[in-house]
Amino acid sequence: MNSPLVLLFNKLPMLLAVRVEPPMAYRHTYGPAVDPITRLGWGLGIISVLVIVIIGVLLLGGVLRKRTAPSAADPHQLAVRRDAGGMAWIYVGGGISAVVLVGCMAWTLLVTAEVTKLPSSPALTVQVTASQWWWSLRYLNANPSHIFTTANEIHIPVGQPVRFELASTDVIHSFWIPQLAGKMDVIPGQTNVMWLQADQPGTYRGQCAAFCGRQHAHMALFIVADTPQDFAAWQDRQLTERIVPTTEENHRGERIFQTHCAACHTIRGTNPAGSFGPDLSHLMSRSTIAAGLLANTPGNLADWIANPESVKPGTRMPAQILSGPELASVTSYLNTLH
Amino acid sequence: MAVIETDRIPSIARATDDSPSSAILRENWEGRPGVGGWLATVDHKEIGKRYVVTAFIFLIIGGLEALVMRLQLARPNQTLLTPEQYSQLFTMHGVTMIFLYALPVLSGFSNYLWPLLLGSRDMAFPRLNALSYWVFLFAGIFLYSSFVVGKGPDDGWFNYVPYASLAYNPGPNIDVYALGMVLLGISTTVGSMNFIVTLAHTRAPGMSINRVPILVWGTLTASVGNLFAVPAVSLAFFMLWMDRQVGTHFFDSTAGGQPLLWQHLFWMFGHPWVYAIVLPAMGIVSDALPTFCRRPLVGYTAVALATVTTMVLGFGVWAHHMFASGLPILSLSFFGAASMVIVIPSAVAVFAWIATIWTGRPVFTAAFLYFAGFVLLFVIGGVSGFMTAAVPLDWQLTRTYFVVAHLHYVIIGINVFPVVGGVYYWFPKVTGRLMNEALGKWSFWVMFTGFNVAFFPMHILGLLGMPRRIYTYGSGLGWGTTNLIVSIGAFVFATGILLFFINIFLSLKRGVPASANPWDAASLEWSTSSPPPAYNFAVIPIVASRYPLWEDRMDEGAERSSVGAGMLLDRGRETIGTTALDAEPDVILKMPGDSYAPLLLALAMTAAFVALLLHSAWGFGTAAVVTALTSIGWLWPKRSLMQIETSHD
């Protein structure tokens, strides 16, 4: 049994990993798949700002510098009498630009080589299948009985490379968690592979980054980097077979689920069912629902089930005609699925 | 029966607009009066003005679409627009600005100015010129036809499959976009053909290729580029229409098709296109800025070569729009390197402009402000492009507001600002009145400030992770304040544009009357009256340098251009044809007069596309027959054009 102090000690890295950055900002990043890119970005950004300042100064200087006014005798006089001249500007400016560009090209190639080296033995491989407008996640394993499916919230062990295989059931999406990796498109008919690693525990937000239809704006995803113990605990929970309802209300809720929801949603251990919608086996292990649109609270869950169209207009989830008690029962049941 | 002369020595004379010979020219070149004349005109100046006015109308429509979107995005979680409405707005905003404003406005400038810059009386194909305008107008109306009933295309201007395919977009909206774009492509193609042949064939004697204004280089380069780029997008849209309506499988991954084929074809067109919409505008600056620096452009040859190099390289960078699509790293690296190399010719042009200002003596007119401001905006847009050219960095930046910032800096900075400056510059030539300078300066500062307040913070939004094409965003993401600033800036920028249009209307009525050359500029158009007569030049000028009207004040040599004496070419509508490089006269070209054929042909072609949209085989067949007959009538050899020797009348 763990004393509270030990528990706190285990959770401390997570608590300390307080990042005050806005969730999607990538000025500071947290993994080897993206850190070289961030340094490159800072470098090129600084060069860019310098270029703007230099050109601005030259422009202002050229415009404002003192010149002798044209003589009163010949007001139509031009500024020069020969067409030639001024070419030094082009040679010097163009030359410096070319040198800087070639240098940046070289740096870029080095960064590209570094971040595209797929790890030869990743700790984990996750098959990500994108659909309008959510993410299905299938955790692969050499042991077939250890393969499980979840949705929208990806847990990974901190400090370890993870491989992702990206596929789509419908249109083009893009898999992007800015603080951990550059984006990779998800294209129907092909599987794109990428990798990332989180060096600090915590939650990293992502969002679909390719226009995929009406609710493209609300197709978020999360990567939660767990300490090894937390990850093991999470994984064990995901592998649990059927969570049996204990109360009368929850039994009712399970039955309502079977008749109204099972055509699209799977709950492990119940009758095998649909995959049009997210796997709900351990719905309560996720902090959000509707692909990051709502916090996972009982109230939000009830609203979402009762009227998905008003929450996420255009969603593929049809509204369920449930009476008040029915809605309460199924929500109560779902709330047991930790 | 008149003697048919198959060749003659052209008479040379001294003449001005008041000479008796000019009265004959006026009679030859002035079009029919009334509505008939308005519909049948082939006068390049008329057509150029129409292009510019129509393009500005589309600019206003596209701008209003943007303002509505900025209202929606100003705060988090707003519900001013539904997601579907927002998708249609951002799609039509892109389509309108990129296709119905950006190129047509430059076509308008070039149509109006080219013969005047080149010392000619018309473009090589006057009727084709009219056709390209009518098809543009009808294609624009066609493209808007479904939007106005709330069923506009909604998959972005880039229209990626599979979302654009029938399974996900069953309505007529994408079909309207696809067919409309093929129709618009006809206008762009025939316009490009016209510019190329005009440049190759109808310049004033002595205007060798190294004396041609940079605007001409820019439009020529864009036209050659368009000839090779437009077929890609026309094909892509036609294949999409076939997938949707005829049952083919080009982009259908379930039947062996490839969604990425769409992206390749689209961007093989799309990237050269963005150079087509800026190179002529850069040419406007290269020609007009020197006037206000009181010296010729520094590095004419370097700038001309940079223009051509940019276009050529522009065909080798298209996959930089696809860096995140999973293409092999080797090919991505090639495209990334090419995307960096293409910065070099742009840098050459920037330093040429700065050198011209620095070594010149600036005259602070409103036009000058626009051109100077343009240089800074060009560089800001250029460096953000340079950042996205770095492949792995683009994996963060692409599809975020960083790219939205980049593309608006390059499109507004490199197209709109030169265009507005160009209007201030050439308005007196076109209308005979000067625009109001004070209001002009105000319009510049309001536009410049509003533009930077609207679009610079978008770089920050991109770095804060805000993706493109989202109709709203949550409140915990840190995007709210910056979006509000952006929206405010957008309205300030719109106010600047409004001031510009107010200036146009006021100046049309009450502007100070302008002389032939109010800016004391150097090129040939300033030797004509303001506005020019229908025949442009009383005699065809002979050109001895790049700056004919400044030769007396330069120490470049003894040769002088001749604008008061030259070939008359007054036996009907005539202009001189010359060799391509050295502009030596080699043929007297007979030019067609007003004709209804272009309008009829444009209507018939549009009808054919409407028939395809409505799946009407009979409609399509009829339209095709009318198209064929009208074309044959148009091309029927005429003695008046000396295409044949015998009379068939």
Add this chain to the structure above:
Amino acid sequence: MIERALTAGTTGAQAATQIAIPGRKLPVGSKGHLASGWLGMLTLIATEATLFAYLLFSYFYLASHALGTWPPSGAPSLRIAVPGTLILIAGSVVMWWGERGIKRGNPGQLMIGLAAALILGTVFLAMQGLEWSGEPFKLHTNVYSSLYFTITGFHMLHVIVGLLMLAVLLLWTAFGYFSADRHSAASIGVMYWHFVTIVWLAVFFTFYITPRLG
């Protein structure tokens, strides 16, 4: 050549030299390759050739990504395509011969050339139609069939436009419009016809030869 005619200097210390042009006879109107239409047709050919380049690019792109054999139903038969190709080449040859005739002032030869090319072109179309109807796949069968009918179909459209041109040119020649000095329209039409033939060679090579290579 541009000669110099000295005139009195107006401003500046140097004598200004007015450029003048000599009194040389220039042809009037559309004469041979000096006609604007000639250059115009060159640009049209450039853009249409590019269209076919993109079509063939699409073929090779989709072929390179195809799973399974390509073409799915095996390489298409040469039985009709080879004779058809030869017929089209023959059409270009007679057109070249016909144009030579009018350059020497012989409209009769041009008419024969146009009529022969018209017949040969029509035969080519008929053979293509025969081949189309005999294919084991339809337009919507798979991506290969989509490509096959679309690309050969685009070519056929260009042939039809070409035949229309030839017919109209035949009419104009019959009306006596063309002479040794003025026959730009005929030259332009002939150039277009050669373009149609060359495009076919590229299409033929792509569809019928490349599947048989390696």
